[in-house]
Amino acid sequence: MSPHRTTLDTSGDVAVLTLDHAPLNLFDQAMFDALVADLAALTAAPPRALLVRAEGRAVSAGVDVHVFAGLSPTDAGALWQRLFDGIIAPIEALPCPVVFAAHALTLTAAFEVALACDIVLAGPRARFGLVETVVGLTPSMGGPQRLAERAGSGRARELVMTGDLYDAATLAQWGVVNAVHDDVDTAARALAARLAAGPTRAHAATKEIVAAWRSGGVAHADAVVPTVSGSLFATEDLQGAVASFLAEGHGKATYSGR
Template sequence: MTDSAATHPTRLERVRTDAGAEVAVLTFAHGQLNLFDQSMFDALRSDVAGLAENPPRAVLLRAEGKVVSAGVDVHIFAGLAAEQAADLWQELFAGICHPLEALPCPVVYAAHGLTLTAAFEIALACDIILASPNAKFGLVENVVGLTPSMGGPQRLAERAGSGRARELVMTGDLYDATTLQSWGVVNAVHDDVDSEARALAARLADGPTCAHDATKQIISAWRSGGVAHADSITSEVSGALFATEDLRGAVRSFLDVGPGKATYQGR
């Protein structure tokens, strides 16, 4: 591991699409294994806080190196009391997973190789997961007598069903991208996943950002309270879109020149 990687385990860049929309690219860059040690968790909390404070119009999470991540540095767990472990999980939910899910823009995750434990759980908190055919995923916490505790089991159950979630977590096996695509966990598999993920993030950033946020709010309501709860908030969430410049401009564009010609500014 280089000194630079040890000091800066993540890299957050903000880039512009050809149409001028801002995309934030958050890269895991923590040595050959991209292990989630305390410095990695601290960096991610800081990065996600920055994204929440100043949201772009799309986010891409990716990694450099041979693997996305070989998992959590087990030194983090050594000597933890039960109360300390509970506090750790609360901090990771509050600092990474929940604010990542709550970002008012699409979040894309690109997995090009081995994606274990925390890296996989963070992927499951994103909106869309793209993977390389060579990617493998696993929640292997059973090797240290633990269950995944950053939301992996429940988010797997949401995407793939509770039976598949129990299988994946209890066996601790590795699963390839094609298998997880067939289960609904991975959205798509691409040979050049990094390029495809960048292109998708740019496409989403150029789109109706406020509408994407509304979609996330409605789905979040369904996740927490089912169809009835989602229905109960939809009228307000969708109604608010009619006050946005993007919707008003897109409606005018549709009526004047037909569909597919509107441009969006994210407001």
Template sequence: MADHPTSLVRYSTDAGAEVAVLTFDHGPLNLFDQAMFDAVAADVADLTARPPRAVLLRAEGKVNSAGVDVKVFEGLTAQEGAEMWRQLFADIAHPIEALPCPVVYAAHGLTLTAAFEISLACDIILAGPKARFGLVETVVGLTPSMGGPQRLAERAGSGRARELVMTGDLYDAETMREWGVVNAVHPDVDAAARSLVERLAAGPTVAHAATKKIVAAWRSGGVAHADEITSEVSGALFESDDLRGAVKSFLENGPGKAIYSGK
């Protein structure tokens, strides 16, 4: 077990693009106690203050996380419970979604409750063949409240979201892929995730950020709202060095030759 519940490492790829890797490393179960929540929130604040070109979330140990340390919930009043959820949205879930770069989650093993909900705030979820997922809050009389049910409904449909939450069952990686929750299953998910993150970091991050804004608009207001903001969001790309350089490279050298630097 590391002295600190998480680590945040930044490095430059061979192409010179900065990637950040946020790793959970908090004992054999990677339980989300208050120290873990605080560490993740601090790391997310660091990423928000200095966004890299892509982010990878992963975990050390046999499991990604066995869930939340139930001591966090003990004795809370309704007001205190509501404030806890508000804070977790404000400090973790929403800032992850708002990062102006691709965010990839790698699940190699058991991924429960808070860790699963955090993965659902990421752009892309990759899983290993032994990964299992669950929102098992029913065992303590709770419902997932860091955004899990609604984000599951977005990816898999409302019926699947209710099934997964109400039963509290565990679901394997392939089932999650079939449902659209997991994007892909890889034998070596850590290597696959790092390769994907480096590939995304080498791409047009400014355009990726615009894609995230358009999708976020659809999530909050449907197709009509997304259409309303697309013209301005996408139009701004024409003044970016990324687009201008890529267009010039395409015309002079053909497709796939551009080097992107914006973020």
């Protein structure tokens, strides 16, 4: 078995977080702990984009069921709260674009992590499932509600209640997967690099406005726009891009993330 649960490369503007726990990248307690630690490090020093990917023949075959053995309802509630607080919320709160690359089987916790990311790319052989029904559970890291947001509540209930596996093409049609690529790792790295070279503060503002819509609808999002968007006029990126546009036209600006 690999000595790693995750690997994290923060050497450039694009941070790469890789699930690396052979043979099937099962989410055991050590994997959860590694993700919590990695995301804490990214929160403390955010990159300009994050790519979440995996090594091996599966993105993840799901959660190691040993994690659930002997849990009381109180214990389970505390576990889910820790995973929301330590994994899902930090991913969504990162002030940069987050891309998820799924090259193969992506089950349960890994699929829920994907649904917390901004953009999900998949390879043609990727398959996805929230299969917690096999142990009498419902997905509890935000999967049903985030799937409902992307695909509609009817599709979310179908996917969760049947516990079936769905291919990348189907989930692309549903709006869960943003795009399918033959070489998804290369495509995801290219997209993350492109986003990292963009106006990072503006990307963070986009995430903040969308988060406001998710929590309170269009009216709430409208209410935060003046402050969130207005603050961008103090950034070097906006000031430089406006000056570049006026002097040289469209598409000549470069961005530093400040």
